[in-house]
Amino acid sequence: MRSLVAVILIAAAAPAIAAGPAPQLPHIDAGSIWAQINNQHNPFPQPQQTTLDYCTLTDMKNNKWYFKCKSGAVLIEPAVKPDFPAGEPAGPCATMIIRPMPAGTLPTKAAANWTDAAKAAFEKALDEGGLTDYAETSETPPGVRRQLEQELNSLPQGPGNEAEVYKMMVNGRTAFVVQSYIHDDSMRVHLFNAAGVKVAYGEGSVDKDFAWLPL
Numbered sequence: 001m002r003s004l005v006a007v008i009l010i011a012a013a014a015p016a017i018a019a020g021p022a023p024q025l026p027h028i029d030a031g032s033i034w035a036q037i038n039n040q041h042n043p044f045p046q047p048q049q050t051t052l053d054y055c056t057l058t059d060m061k062n063n064k065w066y067f068k069c070k071s072g073a074v075l076i077e078p079a080v081k082p083d084f085p086a087g088e089p090a091g092p093c094a095t096m097i098i099r100p101m102p103a104g105t106l107p108t109k110a111a112a113n114w115t116d117a118a119k120a121a122f123e124k125a126l127d128e129g130g131l132t133d134y135a136e137t138s139e140t141p142p143g144v145r146r147q148l149e150q151e152l153n154s155l156p157q158g159p160g161n162e163a164e165v166y167k168m169m170v171n172g173r174t175a176f177v178v179q180s181y182i183h184d185d186s187m188r189v190h191l192f193n194a195a196g197v198k199v200a201y202g203e204g205s206v207d208k209d210f211a212w213l214p215l
Helices: 001-018 032-039 107-127 142-154
Strands: 050-061 064-069 076-079 097-102 161-168 173-182 186-192 198-205 211-213
Touching: 050 142, 107 161, 107 173, 107 186, 107 198, 142 161, 142 173, 142 186
Parallel strands: none
Antiparallel strands: 050 064, 050 097, 064 076, 161 173, 173 186, 186 198, 198 211
């Protein structure tokens, strides 16, 4: 009986013994797979980088909303409620619009155009006798105040040495000007946008015409 059981067990184990060990799978090289992915043509397209343009509601007329943007653009949107009485809201509307725009396109170009317009406005005022609209400390951005402090600290002592902050409107936006006089015969001008970012710098004197210099 025992010999019969032994024969049965040996016969059952024979196919497994004959099959031998399971075949080995090929080695997986993670580095080569990653290289193949990276070498594909645009395997993972990256979203286009954008910058944000902030537009603030400035006017309501002719059944339209008017928004002025930091980029210098003006957005005109239809009013939600037409024929609204003068001085009353024209229905629900956001006071600010934030719009994504491709980086390095319109905002940069519009900002450059506004800077050129601000330079031209200052030069025109200079030809007409200079700026006269002083800016109050409470309305000047931090960057403008810091520049004024630097100018006051760098000016020599004595009459004819002074620094002031002026403001002017350029294409519907406020520009700030920190203007310094040294010995009444030379001048430094720092031009800022409404956010207090310096956009231009210039110098002039009795012996040299005023000119804008690289920042």
